[in-house]
Amino acid sequence: MSSEPLTTxxxxxxxxxxxxxxxxxxxxxxVRILSEARVWAVPTARENGLSSARQxxxxxxxxxxxxxxxxxxxxxxxxxxxxxxxxxLSAWRKSADEVIRHLESGEDVAFPTLGDAxxxxxxxxxxxxxxxxxxxxxxxxxxxxxxxxxxxxxxxxPLALGNDVLAVVPAAFxxxxxxxxxxxxxxxxxxxxxxxxxxxxxxxxELGLCDCAVLxxxxxxxxxxxxxxxxxxxxxTLHYFSTMVVRKKKVQxxxxxxxxxx
Ligand SMILES: C[S@@+](CC[C@H](N)C(=O)[O-])C[C@H]1O[C@@H](n2cnc3c(N)ncnc32)[C@H](O)[C@@H]1O
Numbered sequence: 486m487s488s489e490p491l492t493t494x495x496x497x498x499x500x501x502x503x504x505x506x507x508x509x510x511x512x513x514x515x516v517r518i519l520s521e522a523r524v525w526a527v528p529t530a531r532e533n534g535l536s537s538a539r540q541x542x543x544x545x546x547x548x549x550x551x552x553x554x555x556x557x558x559x560x561x562x563x564x565x566x567x568x569x570x571x572x573x574l575s576a577w578r579k580s581a582d583e584v585i586r587h588l589e590s591g592e593d594v595a596f597p598t599l600g601d602a603x604x605x606x607x608x609x610x611x612x613x614x615x616x617x618x619x620x621x622x623x624x625x626x627x628x629x630x631x632x633x634x635x636x637x638x639x640x641x642x643p644l645a646l647g648n649d650v651l652a653v654v655p656a657a658f659x660x661x662x663x664x665x666x667x668x669x670x671x672x673x674x675x676x677x678x679x680x681x682x683x684x685x686x687x688x689x690x691e692l693g694l695c696d697c698a699v700l701x702x703x704x705x706x707x708x709x710x711x712x713x714x715x716x717x718x719x720x721x722t723l724h725y726f727s728t729m730v731v732r733k734k735k736v737q738x739x740x741x742x743x744x745x746x747x
Contacts, residue, residue, distance in 0.1 A: 502629015507705030581614035
């Protein structure tokens with residue numbers, strides 16, 4: 486008999502965008518990978534809290550007896566390039582350890598994440614923590630439909646066209662650049678607006694941009710609310726899933742001497 490130790494293949498990690506809420510906005514690839522993975526690592530904001538990404542994914546992927554790892558990522562601001570909050574660091578570390586444990590036992594792990602994994606998703610903090618310890622883990626990122634795409638689509642509006650310049654801004658941060666961005670750029674997506682809505686309305690009002698803005702709360706979910714007049718959102722308690730799209734120009738197509746505007 487051989488005395489060689491048994492080695493198990495290391496599992497693969499999938500970071501899977503599940504779209505912003507409407508389960509039909511999940512891609513085929515997301516559904517296939519989530520169906521095949523026997524372990525889901527799902528992000529929650531509180532210990533044992535609900536995971537929106539899991540709730541969306543479960544509407545499309547029947548239960549196959551999968552293991553759920555509930556990973557708690559407290560809602561804290563992250564300033565890249567500055568020291569990270571200790572509570573966040575230890576939450577990311579704990580989550581990374583748990584995922585590594587499953588990968589090392591040979592299981593593939595899928596991490597469903599809201600919208601697209603490459604846009605303000607915890608997925609990449611988790612990945613960085615995992616790679617710090619296991620740089621050779623195999624990773625696949627499955628793109629998803631972003632909240633901003635869904636918000637623009639629900640208004641039958643583009644985000645950017647032609648020579649438009651588009652900015653995406655996490656509005657939870659008080660950022661002096663916002664006034665300049667709104668003044669100089671053609672289209673701006675403001676994410677994480679829920680706690681700063683009144684200040685944002687004031688700023689847009691001052692810049693004469695209120696009529697160019699649409700605010701969507703919980704796009705694609707049963708509770709969806711759309712404010713085509715953002716002034717009406719003043720004083721409202723908004724859900725965290727709220728995004729504002731500001732677009733200054735109408736779509737104009739020139740046909741010889743005619744211009745068609747939408
Ligand atoms: C942590 S970021 C996640 C972004 C996501 N990865 C994406 O691709 O859209 C959370 C922000 O996304 C936006 N968001 C996510 N889901 C949304 C939805 N269903 N409706 C409106 N905004 C949403 C909100 O601005 C929210 O504050």
